Amino acid sequence: MDLITTAAARARGIDKDELTRLVDTGEIHRLALGAYYAGDHPHALAVRAQIIAAVSGPTAIICRRTAAWLWGLDVLPPGKTSHDWPVELLVAAGERTRPRRPGCRGHEAEITSADITLLGGVAITTQERTALDCARFLPRLEAVAALDQFLRRRVEIESLQTRALALAGRRNAKRLREVLQLGDAGAQAPSESWTRVLIVDAGLPRPETQIHVILPSGAEVFVDMGYPNQLVGVEYDGEKYHSSAEDLAHDAWRRAQLRECGWELVIVRKSDVLGRPADYLEDLTGKLLSRGWRPSTEQMTFVLTRLRMLRNREARFRLYAA
Template identity: 45%
Template sequence: MTTPTSPATSPSPEAAASLVERAAALAGPGRSENVVIGRTAAWIWGLDVLPSGARPETCDVDLFVPGPAPPAGDLRPARVPAEHITERSGVRVTTLDRTALDCARWLPRLEAVAALDQFLRRGVRLDALKAMARTLPDYRDSKRLRAALRAADPRAESPGESWTRTLIIDAGLPRPTPQIPVMGPLGEPFYIDLGYEPYLVGIEYDGERHHAGRRARSRDEARRRWLKKEMEWDVIPVTKDLLTRPAPYLEALLTALLHRGWNPTGRDMDRIATNLTRLHRRRPNPTRRRPHH
């Protein structure tokens, strides 16, 4: 069971304001050509897509400055049309839709999908993003962007849920349905983070913030025991280890689906086996920045 998206450690109001103030100094009055973009623009719009472990008071301001096209590999866009620019909190900033598109285009895969899920919950529409992408040369042919748009889902309620869904999709397993309601013992529904209702198989991301501690763990275990005994659901819990060692969790999900009657083609199984083997061989890099938990 998930909770609404929130940073791992809530910044102080002063720290949160500092990023906006620095952005205003670079793209506010008197800086009429500069535009705040990317993660910083998302922050100004009220979404937290800052890098793992980052604090807003120490983050660089993502800024577009008109001039020559950026070199290959640079994450700054080549241009920002006037219709993609607005003002918010005294800062020239990309519109909500353009900010969503930039995050989906440039952020690492798991972060891009989790950010996009947040934007969709704010009312951004996928069809509008696809239409905008077709007007931008660096976006219209981006396989990375198209993959992020396909994986996005506004029903996700936490970054951990978004990461889990994305890893499942990338492994070649069936796309799970988010937030499946199952009637609880007191007549109130439980919501399973991700699942396959025809097979009564679910998977849930237990983030440290809301699932740590003896009481929280006891509550989660009792809930899942009830779902298994009374409703015949097999719910697989996952933790932050999924981000560095996803294969064991994905193998457990595959086993549960096969046991409950999922019947993939031989070609599907070959693709899944190849992906799982690749994940087993991948060595986690402890220095690599990961999303918030």
């Protein structure tokens, strides 16, 4: 790590004016009070995390979204990049005041040594503790998406549920239990997690994930999520894998084959999830009803009420942004 502290620079005969000149010429980068970096990619979150953790002392532990990023998972909010995101540090309750460095966000919480490990020489919350914190403190849709990614990493849901019970009465304990109930390791991307949570929250049956189907051609495919008994599937089309002419042609062939097998499909895109979820949820509701789903009057009233609420941008924000 190419870390240069003010004290280390002074020991080498480099005074404050020379440090300022080196920063102005781009030879080094000032990342925090008293901390400079002489390597490549100074604004990368992993670099900033190492630097800030080093100058914040041994009691500061990388946590939450920053920890997830260092573990190789992207749980940053939509529209945010790793260059934009502050380094999040967890400080044991009562240990010291929260860090107040530029580009740093401090959180005070109880933590045991079993929840701390070293990754690249940096103290960081374990994958299990990071999953627990993300599920507990992130907004609902993002929390489930983060949890799904950790479950795919084989973090055990049973262990998280046991820990959640011990947090009864604490801040966000109820939210944590709800998020853990929604977790599903079958989600292949955060967008699929969001799509699934919106379905469940609308009062529709919880879909299965990664449904194995053998096409008439003999090819084996997996429907993102859906209902095998009703042969109704929901697929999320992300820009990365569903934009080129080749991708679109393959999607058309694959979905024609699925329809030959009797499947009805609801195709969801980013604009649907973020801006118009009621549209795809209404489409899904109609397809499920036409294929034999028989909700009670109370269930159907809830679905219709939720769809109406989701068409209101402010109501949607109140439900999912906090």
